[in-house]
Amino acid sequence: MNDSRTQTPEAICNPCKHCPIRDTGTCDLGLQAGEHLTTLTPDSFGTSRAREKICRKGEPSPDALILCRGWAYRFDVLPDGRRQILDFLLPGDLISICAPFRNEHSGTVQTLTKTMFGRLNRKSLQSKILSEPRYLMRIAKSCIDDIDRLEGTLGDLGRRSAIERVARLILGLIRRLEERDMLTDMACEFPVRQEHIADATGLTPIHVGRMLRQMRDEGVIDIRKGWLRVIDESTLQRIAEHTH
């Protein structure tokens, strides 16, 4: 389906062996060191170019997808075209946390960069979960984390100003980038466009631009030309927490 092709050249033949996020991503189901290589290794891998849809909401799928490399986002479209980005996906993320339990994709996912993703057969994933309480608890914990995140975002969209929303979104991404060691000197590649920030925060691209410019002028963060640089994290946090 789509343009994603299953690859098998030697360098990609067993990507997990050298996967940099093997111990921090979802593949590690909370197991002891050394244990994990036998547990959640994808059955196959796919790749995509930038700006490509790798799955569509409602589409049936025998696999749960896990993002191995690159950036993506999951979103919903209202009948009249308005978009809401539900979350951004970084390497190590399950493409949908619901995937282990349902037979169809629970959202449309589009890439921001070239990506590689793994396919985990749902049936075998489920039988693993059922056979080992630790797996179950790990998955349950992921679900709860997701619910927490969603409920937090609910408060953001419902009750926070534009500048707060943008600051919180960026801050959340920074946290996750740090966990994955993707931040060097508080900077990294940042393929998220203003349009995406707008669709995630419920604002207009134009207004997002104004907010970013304001924070750049005030020496807080600098997002430009596909790069993010965090200059004054504590101020960013103050903005996000609405404490002047």
Next chain:
Amino acid sequence: MNDSRTQTPEAICNPCKHCPIRDTGTCDLGLQAGEHLTTLTPDSFGTSRAREKICRKGEPSPDALILCRGWAYRFDVLPDGRRQILDFLLPGDLISICAPFRNEHSGTVQTLTKTMFGRLNRKSLQSKILSEPRYLMRIAKSCIDDIDRLEGTLGDLGRRSAIERVARLILGLIRRLEERDMLTDMACEFPVRQEHIADATGLTPIHVGRMLRQMRDEGVIDIRKGWLRVIDESTLQRIAEHTH
């Protein structure tokens, strides 16, 4: 804790025996008829008056709570006092879907009416879930439903107008009231104040009032004096779907 007391007078001694929502609420973990009485019967019950907090976010709790009678809502408060209502709770709802898996309350819950709620010991709930895949799948399904609902609400708050948000909230409540047979002649008691609708939709009570008045003037719904009456459900749905 709080003003909630464990009651044991005869009429309330085994409320599950005559529980009207025994087969539709969360107590029924998707089992066959006749099976359920041995499964999810609360260990004890509590009651509360209207406008009382029955649990607080972060507070440790050995029990998962389930609402047996009455209305309540779960919410978060930002540091500066702004409130976001996360969901409304009707009879049969688990007070937090996360409850089976975590040792503390994941949100503050306040009642709208007098309520009765049951306490399910988490440890025994967990061992039930672990012992029977069907239980697990039922709980997982609830989590996924919750995530779906939250993601839908995210789109509402991020991308929909005031009138749409209010219409969708009411419509969602109507659906759930219907499921529970709480609607007679498309009307029922409705202890939700404009202030609550505002905190759920991210609007001002005053603006919510304007939207409700508009829908009343147009003969769509009538919310007044603690009562809800649905007059023209199809128009309500048109408003909610933004199809003029």
Next chain:
DNA sequence: CGTCGTTTTGACGTATTTCAACTTGAGTGG
């Protein structure tokens, strides 16, 4: 009868949207 919580009304302020024009930079092809 007064009190209190809730809703209503009107006038006004503002954060954010909308629209349209312009800049910038990267990519492409001649």
Next chain:
DNA sequence: CCACTCAAGTTGAAATACGTCAAAACGACG
């Protein structure tokens, strides 16, 4: 190497949806 295109970002002016404030009306309750 330059001309072209196209996506992304910027700017400014005008429109509007929603918020704020203050006062009045309303009904429930003691």
